[in-house]
Amino acid sequence: MRKDPFSARQYIIMGIIVLVGMTFWFRLLFLQVVDDTYKQYANRNATREITQYPARGLIYDRNHRMLVVNEAVYDLMIIPRQAINIDTSEFCMLLNITPQEYTEYYSKAAKFSRYKPSVFISQISKQDYAYLEEKLFKFSGFFVQPRTLRKYPFHVAAQTLGYIGEVNAGHLKKDPWYRQGDYIGISGLESIYENDLRGKKGVKVVLVDVHNREKGAYQNGAYDTSAIRGNDLITTLDxxxxxxxxxxxxxxxxxxxxxxxxxxxxxxxxxxxxxxPNLLVGRIRNQNYKILRDDINKPLxxxxxxxxxxxxxxxxxxxxxxxxxxxxxxxxxxxxxxxxxxxxxxxxxxxxxxxxxxxxxxxxxxxxxxxxxxxxxxxxxxxxxxxxxxxxxxxxxxxxxxxxxxxxxxxxxxxxxxxxxxxxxxxxxxxxxxxxxxxxxxxxxxxxxxxxxxxxxxxxxxxxxxxxxxxxxxxxxxxxxEYVDPSSxxxxxxxxxxxxxxxxxxxxxxxxxxxxxxxxxxxxxxxxxxxxxxxxxxxxxxxxxxxxxxxxxxxxxxxxxxxxxxxxxxxxxxxxxxxxxxxxxxxxxxxxxxxxxxxxxxxxxxxxxxx
Amino acid sequence: MRKRGAIVKNIDPTLVILYFILVLFGWISIYAATYTPEHSSILDISMSYGKQLVWIATALLIISVILLTDPKFFSTFSFPIYIFFLGLLLAVLLFGKEVAGSKSWFQIGGFAIQPSEFAKFATCLALAKYLSASTFDLKKTTSKIKAILIIILPAILVLLQNDTGSALVYIVLMLVIYREGLSGNIFILAGITVAIFLLTLLIQQIYVLGLIWLIILFLIWIFRKSKRTIFLLIFGGLLASGFTFTVDYSFNNVLEQHQKTRINVLLGIEQDLRGAGYNVHQSKIAIGSGGFSGKGFLQGTQTKFNFVPEQSTDFIFCTIGEEWGFIGTTTIILLFLFLLIRIIIVAERQRSAFSRIYGYGVASILFFHFTINIGMTIGLIPVIGIPLPFFSYGGSSLWAFTILLFIFIKMDSYRLDLL
Known part of the structure; x- marks a missing residue:
């Protein structure tokens, strides 16, 4: 056996190994114990809050006849990333849209986010939904989210009852309660009694994976709250x-x-x-609103x-x-x-x-x-x-x-x-x-x-x-x-x-x-x-x-x-x-x-x- | 004559136990990383954790074969083995299958084998053989060059496969030559080079130049009595200054785009959380969110819901960090440090230079993988895709590391049989 003059170098090499190990240990101490931001990132990554929309309060006349009720409609949602292998011709036929419209809606949604859901077609009626529901499983990446629309069984008191519409930037800035896409009373009683009618939103916290697919409740629903429906108004109207x-x-x-x-x-x-009042509801609202607004007799x-x-x-x-x-x-x-x-x-x-x-x-x-x-x-x-x-x-x-x-x-x-x-x-x-x-x-x-x-x-x-x-x-x-007038x-x-x-x-x-x-x-x-x-x-x-x-x-x-x-x-x-x-x-x-x-x-x- | 049952005689129990702890921990981590409720059995062969069990079982078979082999076989056939694997590396370039841009896989039936993983132990054997030969003298330049060639040759072939990470592994074998007497200056020089390179990328060249000459002036003042040193320092300063001018060019023209962005992301020059920075960012989130004690086994959200890419292979450390927390990561680091130090201690007790040098080769390679892999997941080192030994999913890497380690364990068990 040769004499080994460099035997001491083993300690230098060991030293290097220990140094690397210690560097890692300190870095991990910082990442895992000292710094909290990564926990927040993780929650943002893996949980999604799904808003539970409350039903808006109803409006009755003085004899408890319903003036304003809610009707269920359905928003067809899309997650562009998951919408693959879609038979577009069948899908378009089902929804009664042209392939050009399909492409247009798709790219609009994809532009917003490829991973997050956005509205593909809003406010599909109950009848159309029943038809769509049977076939929807064939089209991955699409799902349906229920919403409620106002409906007026008697076509009266339109200006007094008022109408609701999607919140705009001004509302969003003024009241953090609202989120993009929420509805708010814009005129009449719908506006005056907004805080009563809107109810309380609930939230469901779910775990999602990297593709935004739901993976079950977060902590068994410990942070979930249910939506509380809005208050009903008994009006003085006959x-x-x-x-x-x-x-x-x-x-x-x-x-x-x-x-x-x-x-x-x-x-x-x-x-x-x-x-x-049924003219200012749902998808026909914008178009009808313009006609009403421009009418020389000012019906609004x-x-x-x-x-x-x-x-x-x-x-x-x-x-x-x-x-x-x-x-x-x-x-x-x-x-x-x-x-x-x-x-x-x-x-x-x-x-x-x-x-x-x-x-x-x-x-x-x-x-x-x-x-x-x-x-x-x-x-x-x-x-x-x-x-x-x-x-x-x-x-x-x-x-x-x-x-x-x-x-x-x-x-x-x-x-x-x-x-x-x-x-x-x-x-x-x-x-x-x-x-x-x-x-x-x-x-x-x-x-x-x-x-x-x-x-x-x-x-x-x-x-x-x-x-x-x-x-x-x-x-x-x-x-x-009881409604109490604030003044005498x-x-x-x-x-x-x-x-x-x-x-x-x-x-x-x-x-x-x-x-x-x-x-x-x-x-x-x-x-x-x-x-x-x-x-x-x-x-x-x-x-x-x-x-x-x-x-x-x-x-x-x-x-x-x-x-x-x-x-x-x-x-x-x-x-x-x-x-x-x-x-x-x-x-x-x-x-x-x-x-x-x-x-x-x-x-x-x-x-x-x-x- | 050796008696029956002598196969396991004198083998180092510490190394064997450490090996099994790491492999089992790795297997459980792969299970946790890719767990789905539909395939909840850890034995499910359709999932990566089921397959890993098959690799572990076959690794046991390989261990038995190695332990049955006379260690003289390895020293005698070092060069033939080395040449055989060089041939394989060449063959894979010609007939290999391209996976994710790297042409480094042989497809044999349903299995894919990565020769570059196995070439590591072959290179260690050849290097040990060459350095331990009585004709070898590090003072001779030809010896130095030949030793370096043994390392460089497979590295070049792997580089040609477009697998930069695996090619870099060979460079670490310089550490073995250092142990055998190579001047340490080469490492200092390399360190200075890397430092100047990174500094030039980070700050303006003029400041780097200023810094270099400030340090040189300081050194000249210290060594003001030796004219030779002063000349050397000035020469070195000029060289370093010249080097700063080449950094931009080499960065932009030698490195590939993804390598450049990885370096930029690490240095904080670019922040691209959706693209190049995504992996590391998500990896840090997963590890960081584990906290002190972790989220618990199978409770990790970041790894399980696929936020971290490659979570069962290169980023397996994330699963440990997320589910076992700081306690888990500390344990892993200690286990690796323990293993590496133990290999060096065992290497140092060898009577034969061949087995000592081979032992250092084993330690160096494991050390490099450990450093690069964990360093990458915690954002200290640019993303270089090499596995964490014994943990990362994959047959080739598990087998290769098993062979690498157990040849050494076998050699060690014979240390007393040699004069």
């Missing part, structure tokens, strides 16, 4: 009254707002022309709370009330009328003269109310002071502001302020005469049909109102909660109850023997009303009628506006009268009046959508 209102206003522009005076519950909220617009009109003669009731409360108008007060010769406002009605307040309301005498208005303004030292007193009464009826209950996009209307006149005429340069159009409900005054209905509800209540609202109760899955339930106006008697007497006369006697009188039920014919610079006069009934123990307060149709007595009054008959007796005895109204057409051009 389905039949709503349907009837829409029936009467067909082919007319206008609104009908009916309120239960004692509770402020909105019984019907008609805006015409409307549309079938909820006139009942968004359109503002001068109230016209119907406002004379309020002026009478203010004058009585201010002690400038008494049952024995009489003013004379020179008919068309009257100054500064002429009168178009033929009636006795001089006349007292009840007759003046009955005949809607302009000179009488000019004198009444003048006496209110001139009671005080300056016109400004008198005007401000008058205005305080007016706004106590909820005019010039929104009610802020559950009305979507409600408009405040307009009650002018003294500053407006100071600016327009100059301070000290205006008086009762300058602002005389307020005496007959014209000029700068602007009210929504809802506010008009609220005036008449307040009169029916003799001095108070409850803020008009749509939802009575909200049913939760854990029990029931009864809002008392500045007019004392006794002051109403004279005005109500006048309203009774309007229907019995006055301006509305031909079209509003209803045998057996005492309707109290007031006509209005609103001058409109853009075209024919708007026909307005406000009423409540029965005279004793009022059940319904109603405001009707029919645009560009002429006298209040001719069109709006019979609509209101028929609505009252429908609501109080549930039958219509005046069939010929009904068909005259229903068949009348005041639209410039019939709406394309609404037949």
């Amino acid at each position: 389905l039949e009254l709503q349907e009837y209102g829409e029936f009467l206003l067909k082919n007319k522009k206008g609104s009908v707002v009916a309120i239960e005076p004692s509770s402020g519950e909105i019984l019907s909220f008609v805006s015409s022309p409307g549309y079938d 617009y909820n006139r009942a709370s968004m359109a503002t009109y001068p109230p016209g003669s119907s406002f004379k009731l309020l002026n009478a009330l203010i004058a009585i409360e201010e002690k400038v108008l008494f049952p024995y007060t009489q003013y004379s009328c020179q008919g068309p010769e009257s100054k500064p406002i002429r009168c178009t009605h033929h009636h006795e003269t001089p006349l007292g307040p009840v007759a003046a309301i009955r005949e809607s005498c302009n000179p009488f109310f000019w004198n009444t208005f003048k006496s209110i303004i001139n009671k005080y030292d300056t016109p400004e002071e008198g005007f401000n007193h008058w205005r305080n009464y007016v706004v106590s009826f909820g005019l010039g502001s929104t009610f802020n209950t559950d009305l979507f996009n409600e408009q405040p209307g307009n009650v002018p302020q003294d500053s407006y006149y100071n600016k327009y005429f100059g301070e000290g340069h205006w008086n009762a005469l300058t602002i005389r159009s307020l005496a007959i409900g014209q000029g700068e005054l602007l009210l929504t049909p809802l506010q008009m209905a609220n005036i008449v509800a307040t009169i029916a209540n003799k001095g108070f109102y409850v803020k008009p609202h749509f939802v009575k109760r909200i049913y939760q899955s854990q029990g029931e909660i 339930p009864k809002i008392v106006t500045s007019i004392s109850p006794e002051s109403f008697n004279l005005v109500i007497e006048g309203m009774d006369q309007v229907v019995q023997t006055g301006t509305a006697r031909y079209y509003a009188k209803l045998p057996g039920i005492r309707i109290c009303g007031k006509t209005g014919t609103v001058q409109n610079p853009h075209g024919d006069d708007h026909s307005v009628f406000i009423a409540f009934a029965p005279k004793e123990n009022p059940q319904i307060a109603i405001a009707v506006v029919v645009e560009n149709s002429g006298y209040g007595s001719t069109w709006a009054a019979p609509v209101a009268s028929l609505m009252i008959e429908k609501y109080l007796t549930d039958t219509i005895t005046r069939k010929s009046m009904e068909s005259r109204i229903h068949e009348a057409i005041f639209l410039k051009k019939p709406s394309e959508i609404n037949e």
Whole structure:
């Protein structure tokens, strides 16, 4: 054996081996024990959260009839990576799409992700799904995800119920609850009660492999939560009254707002022309939305709370009330009328003269109310002071502001302020005469049909109102909660109850023997009303009628506006009268009046959508 | 004359036990890495763990044959064996089957054999034979060149098969020549070269040059008394500076694209988690997510759901890291260190230079595989596809490592029979 001079080198080599081992050991200590990020990476890799979508809450009318329900539809999903060996011609035939569309949808999905599922065709109906389901096993990489769509069994109250749509970037930014592809209430009650209706999402955590295939529950479902369905809304709407209102206003522009005076519950909220709410659902939504949006008659617009009109003669009731409360108008007060010769406002009605307040309301005498208005303004030292007193009464009826209950996009209307006149005429340069159009409900005054209905509800209540609202109760899955208006339930106006008697007497006369006697009188039920014919610079006069009934123990307060149709007595009054008959007796005895109204057409051009 | 039963006489029990622990641990890891509930039996022959059992059983057969062979056979027939395997490497180039871009497999019926795995022990034998010959003198340049040729020849043939990883394995046999007296400077030189190469890729050339000359100036100050050293240092500095100019060229023109990206990913120059960096990133996730004590046997999500590629072969260490945690990986590292040190100790107790040198060859090859494979899975070394000895799935590699180790165990058992 040779002598081995390099024997010591074994230790260098051993040293190198140990050094490498220690390097690895430290690296592993860092990777596995010190650094936590790899655990998070691993979870992100191998788990997928599948959202369990809750069913959206349902919407009922006041008698628990379903207005909005859910219908199951199915999204056909694709995982492009797994979609191989597809018999495209059979598949296209099954789905009724062209091969070009197949390629287009496929590349769209593949562009998003080859591993993650994306929607291939959305919202397949239950019928088509049943057919597809049998064959789907043949096409790997495709699966079906159930979703729910809104469905409206009765084709009414579209603008009030509102519609839902996919969230946009703005929603996503504002509320982290939403994820891309979620639905959100965009208008109407769907929007106002979004937080109640949407329910609670659940989540299912599943293990997935590198190809995103599900491999079972993560930790036996310890982190899973089930979806909680949305709360149901019991609205104040009366389905039949709503349907009837829409029936009467067909082919007319206008609104009908009916309120239960004692509770402020909105019984019907008609805006015409409307549309079938089922048009804004599912795949046809975008296309129909464009048609509706571009329609010159604006069917999407909820006139009942968004359109503002001068109230016209119907406002004379309020002026009478203010004058009585201010002690400038008494049952024995009489003013004379020179008919068309009257100054500064002429009168178009033929009636006795001089006349007292009840007759003046009955005949809607302009000179009488000019004198009444003048006496209110001139009671005080300056016109400004008198005007401000008058205005305080007016706004106590909820005019010039929104009610802020559950009305979507409600408009405040307009009650002018003294500053407006100071600016327009100059301070000290205006008086009762300058602002005389307020005496007959014209000029700068602007009210929504809802506010008009609220005036008449307040009169029916003799001095108070409850803020008009749509939802009575909200049913939760854990029990029931009553809808509570955040503001005080009864809002008392500045007019004392006794002051109403004279005005109500006048309203009774309007229907019995006055301006509305031909079209509003209803045998057996005492309707109290007031006509209005609103001058409109853009075209024919708007026909307005406000009423409540029965005279004793009022059940319904109603405001009707029919645009560009002429006298209040001719069109709006019979609509209101028929609505009252429908609501109080549930039958219509005046069939010929009904068909005259229903068949009348005041639209410039019939709406394309609404037949 | 030896008696019956002497086959196992004097064999080193530590090495044998370590071998079996590693092989069994490997087999269980392959089971865990490719486990599916549909094929839950570890004996299922349709799955890789079932097949690995067949390889283990046949490896036992090979062990028996080796233990029955007279160790003189290996020393006598070192060169013929070496030449036979060189022939096989050449043949595989001509008739081999291409798998994943490498032409390194013979297809025999349903089996595929990789000659480059077996050529390792043949090269060890030849090197041991040559270095232990009485005519061998490392001071002679021709001896040096011949020794290096023994290593380089198979390496070149493997490189031609487009299997860079396996070719690099042969280079580690330089360590054996070092043990036998080769100057250590060559390793220092190699280390400096690699350092300059990587630095030039990482930072701007001007800074590398600055660094080189700063160090040289410092060394000149230390060795200021020896003029010869100063000249050598300046010469070396000039050489190193020149080398920096060739780095970009050689990186861009000599290395292939996938090799370049692997190096770039390792150095953090590129971050390509979907492409070249994917394997290592996923591998680190799997190991890192194991934590201190692991997720438990068959509970690994990253390996089981195929996030880590090649998880039963080159990336088998991930399964251990994920399911057995830091405790498991520490155990594996200790087992390997123990095995390597034990081989060196056993090599050092040999009376014959032949078996000592062969022992170093075994240690060097195992050490290289251990370093490259684990280094790659934990992101310390660029991705080079070579198996982890005894763990990675595959007949060729298990057989080759078994032959490599047991020839040495057999030689060792005869150490007392020699004068």
